[in-house]
Amino acid sequence: MARKDDILKxxxxxxxxxxxxELKKEELPSTIREALNSDKPIIKAIALIVEGLxxxxxVTDSVLRNLVTQFLNEVL
Amino acid sequence: xxxxKIQIDNYLCYYDTNPFELSEGLNIILGENGEGKTKFFExxxxxxxxENRELDMLISAKKLNETEIGDSFRxxxxxxxxxxxxxxxxxxxxxxxxxxxNECSTSSFMIEGISENSxxxxxxxxxxxxxxxxxxxxxxxxxxFKGEADLNIFESExxxxxxxxxxxxxxxxxxxxxxxxxxxxxxxxxxEDSSKLxxxxxxxxxxxxxxxxxxxxxRAKYLVxxxxxxxxxxxxxGHLQLAESHVSNADALETLNKRIKEIExxxxxxxxxxxxNYTTSLFDENWILVAFESFHKEFANKISAHSKTRRExxxxxxxxxxxxxxxxxxxxxxxxxxxxxxxxxxxxxHMEEMLNDEICKVCNREAEKGSxxxxxxxxxxxxxxESQVIEANEPSRDEPLFKFNYxxxxxxxxxxxxxxxxNLRLIRSNIKELFEFNDDLKKDIEELNEQLEKEKTDRDxxxxxxxxxxxxxxxVLKNYNAWQKDLKNRNQExxxxxxxxxxxxxxxxxxxxxxxxxDTNSANSFLIKTRNILRDIETIFIETxxxxxxxxxxxxxxxSNNFFKTINIDAFTGKIVITRRNKVNRKIVEVExxxxxxxxxxxxxxxxxxxxxxxxxxxxxxxxEIKEENFPMxxxxxxxxxxxxxxxxxxxxxxETKNQKILLIKDFLQTDKATKTLSIxxxxxxxxxxxxxxxxxxRPFDANNLKTINSxxxxx
Numbered sequence: 001m002a003r004k005d006d007i008l009k010x011x012x013x014x015x016x017x018x019x020x021x022e023l024k025k026e027e028l029p030s031t032i033r034e035a036l037n038s039d040k041p042i043i044k045a046i047a048l049i050v051e052g053l054x055x056x057x058x059v060t061d062s063v064l065r066n067l068v069t070q071f072l073n074e075v076l
Numbered sequence: 077x078x079x080x081k082i083q084i085d086n087y088l089c090y091y092d093t094n095p096f097e098l099s100e101g102l103n104i105i106l107g108e109n110g111e112g113k114t115k116f117f118e119x120x121x122x123x124x125x126x127e128n129r130e131l132d133m134l135i136s137a138k139k140l141n142e143t144e145i146g147d148s149f150r151x152x153x154x155x156x157x158x159x160x161x162x163x164x165x166x167x168x169x170x171x172x173x174x175x176x177x178n179e180c181s182t183s184s185f186m187i188e189g190i191s192e193n194s195x196x197x198x199x200x201x202x203x204x205x206x207x208x209x210x211x212x213x214x215x216x217x218x219x220x221f222k223g224e225a226d227l228n229i230f231e232s233e234x235x236x237x238x239x240x241x242x243x244x245x246x247x248x249x250x251x252x253x254x255x256x257x258x259x260x261x262x263x264x265x266x267x268e269d270s271s272k273l274x275x276x277x278x279x280x281x282x283x284x285x286x287x288x289x290x291x292x293x294x295r296a297k298y299l300v301x302x303x304x305x306x307x308x309x310x311x312x313x314g315h316l317q318l319a320e321s322h323v324s325n326a327d328a329l330e331t332l333n334k335r336i337k338e339i340e341x342x343x344x345x346x347x348x349x350x351x352x353n354y355t356t357s358l359f360d361e362n363w364i365l366v367a368f369e370s371f372h373k374e375f376a377n378k379i380s381a382h383s384k385t386r387r388e389x390x391x392x393x394x395x396x397x398x399x400x401x402x403x404x405x406x407x408x409x410x411x412x413x414x415x416x417x418x419x420x421x422x423x424x425x426h427m428e429e430m431l432n433d434e435i436c437k438v439c440n441r442e443a444e445k446g447s448x449x450x451x452x453x454x455x456x457x458x459x460x461x462e463s464q465v466i467e468a469n470e471p472s473r474d475e476p477l478f479k480f481n482y483x484x485x486x487x488x489x490x491x492x493x494x495x496x497x498x499n500l501r502l503i504r505s506n507i508k509e510l511f512e513f514n515d516d517l518k519k520d521i522e523e524l525n526e527q528l529e530k531e532k533t534d535r536d537x538x539x540x541x542x543x544x545x546x547x548x549x550x551x552v553l554k555n556y557n558a559w560q561k562d563l564k565n566r567n568q569e570x571x572x573x574x575x576x577x578x579x580x581x582x583x584x585x586x587x588x589x590x591x592x593x594x595d596t597n598s599a600n601s602f603l604i605k606t607r608n609i610l611r612d613i614e615t616i617f618i619e620t621x622x623x624x625x626x627x628x629x630x631x632x633x634x635x636s637n638n639f640f641k642t643i644n645i646d647a648f649t650g651k652i653v654i655t656r657r658n659k660v661n662r663k664i665v666e667v668e669x670x671x672x673x674x675x676x677x678x679x680x681x682x683x684x685x686x687x688x689x690x691x692x693x694x695x696x697x698x699x700x701e702i703k704e705e706n707f708p709m710x711x712x713x714x715x716x717x718x719x720x721x722x723x724x725x726x727x728x729x730x731x732e733t734k735n736q737k738i739l740l741i742k743d744f745l746q747t748d749k750a751t752k753t754l755s756i757x758x759x760x761x762x763x764x765x766x767x768x769x770x771x772x773x774x775r776p777f778d779a780n781n782l783k784t785i786n787s788x789x790x791x792x
Binding site: 020061073 | 251256258262266602606610612613615623
């Protein structure tokens with residue numbers, strides 16, 4: 001498993017996702033690829049950040065910001 | 077990685093060629109002080125980190141002495157390493173040329189690397205790159221330790237960061253908390269900008285931001301105060317423990333201190349229960365009304381009398397009203413129930429004219445003065461004239477006597493007071509009870525204070541029995557009590573500071589909620605939702621980073637304690653606790669010894685050394701797990717404070733650890749008093765090891781003449 005997938009998994013085990021977003025553990029993706037296709041905005045947003053920082057081609061701060069905020073502003 | 081061989085040529089006391097064929101596991105190098113142990117360590121250190129400075133100071137004096145003027149020789153330290161089945165040789169060396177007697181010139185050093193594959197084929201490579209590849213610099217930092225002081229790796233500022241970067245995945249999470257904060261801040265800004273489009277919000281925002289800034293500054297101020305207070309408390313606790321260590325009867329002192337603490341806590345508890353806030357009781361608990369009953373009685377009597385008067389007046393009024401009604405009725409009967417003409421008909425002037433003429437011009441009859449028609453007309457005129465006069469005090473026919481019923485309200489008030497009298501009568505006993513309660517508490521406190529004084533006198537007596545010199549003891553005693561007092565004050569300061577911080581946090585939270593409320597009412601909803609999600613993401617990032625960090629610390633602590641227990645088998649040790657501590661402007665990690673949560677500020681050197689060595693072995697084990705490789709550890713005199721028995725025990729323990737160890741120690745050697753011959757003690761036979769060497773100066777030698785110095789390497 002790639003490091004980015006491990007990092008993603010560490011974030012997704014945070015209990016806030018279950019307590020506030022009512023996401024069940026069994027529903028959580030285990031890879032970045034799955035998470036990027038998730039219909040849960042918070043999961044996809046986290047995946048975008050992990051891919052942006054630990055993916056094959058890391059992005060700059062402003063690109064990361066555009067990626068994440070544009071996505072969230074559109075889906076919310 | 078295994079160091080198979082270290083060879084030292086013409087380096088200081090190591091004249092000519094001196095190979096150390098090392099083994100996996102534990103290698104012990106014995107040596108008396110000044111016979112070559114430390115020079116071995118320094119030679120290896122020079123191989124790893126040597127610089128081009130004062131190279132002439134590294135030359136073997138004996139070799140230089142034996143060299144002809146104009147001739148050269150090489151000063152060299154090399155290491156043969158085995159890693160993943162292949163061999164590497166790294167050599168750092170320089171050329172020394174004898175120019176005159178006792179004088180030489182040196183070349184710059186060179187570092188050579190030779191890589192040998194499993195087939196035995198050798199390749200020349202860059203020595204520095206080879207060294208850094210097989211034995212990375214960061215790992216080397218945790219591999220070589222000179223003396224006991226060197227073992228406390230947490231002493232240096234960046235130690236933890238370095239450890240985390242090497243062995244913990246926590247390092248990957250740093251950037252996430254940074255980027256999380258960055259994204260959240262941008263989202264907050266977008267919401268603010270959207271809210272500020274409404275000019276009214278701009279003013280509110282400015283006000284709130286000002287208030288929040290104030291609270292933020294207050295918070296920072298109190299945090300600094302809290303951290304410095306905590307630091308101060310630790311210092312004082314350290315001083316107290318040190319002072320206690322001067323006292324012969326430490327157990328008695330500990331018991332006394334415990335009792336004193338308990339009594340002080342009791343006093344503090346009882347003092348907090350004393351309720352002498354009489355002003356509040358006076359007004360909030362209505363104590364002010366304690367003598368109200370007599371006033372109430374006077375008041376009630378007055379109200380009762382007043383009520384009676386009112387009723388009498390009302391009754392009279394009603395009677396008068398009834399009489400007037402009766403008169404009207406009687407008049408109506410006199411006129412045979414005919415409807416009388418309105419008053420003023422005939423008019424006043426006509427009536428006066430008719431009276432003057434003594435003739436009723438209505439019925440055209442004479443009406444002499446005194447006659448019945450004359451009197452009738454006169455009465456009609458009088459009635460008219462009376463009707464024109466308004467009597468100020470006479471109520472109109474339909475108006476009540478009393479427009480407002482204040483009396484009824486007073487009656488109700490009086491009744492309500494009557495009902496409350498029952499409660500008011502209890503005030504006197506309540507006051508009595510509270511005063512008695514407070515008095516009892518004060519008595520208890522007084523007794524406790526007496527007890528406290530007694531315990532303190534006992535403590536002073538115990539302190540007085542100390543083995544420390546009298547004048548020093550006076551200082552200790554004086555300081556001890558001052559420190560105790562200071563500690564109490566600082567602890568109170570800490571509590572106050574925490575309370576203040578809680579209040580500030582709550583104020584800050586309220587302001588943030590107020591700001592969020594403005595946003596919710598004004599900003600675009602999608603911006604708010606984005607901001608909220610990014611707030612949560614930042615929280616997740618920070619918490620994950622902290623979790624990873626804590627996991628690493630926990631792992632390091634567990635491993636350290638496993639080693640610690642084994643090294644100090646059957647002896648009291650306590651527990652190694654690795655704590656993150658807030659300093660005024662940074663966070664640090666400290667390793668300390670605790671027992672039941674009590675820190676040992678000044679453990680003895682032996683305990684301290686075994687604690688540090690345990691931590692180092694734990695780090696080494698972590699390195700093995702993470703890098704999937706074992707790295708050697710080289711210690712020069714790590715156990716000077718142990719004593720021979722404990723050293724033997726220690727060596728037997730570390731024999732079991734996986735990685736390669738090279739230990740330079742001065743134990744297990746003895747000098748025959750008569751012959752002055754140096755030999756190895758029998759006890760060394762019981763020490764488990766994989767290989768042992770003895771470095772000793774070739775005899776005879778002149779301690780004042782370096783040209784006679786040559787360390788021999790004897791493989792045992």
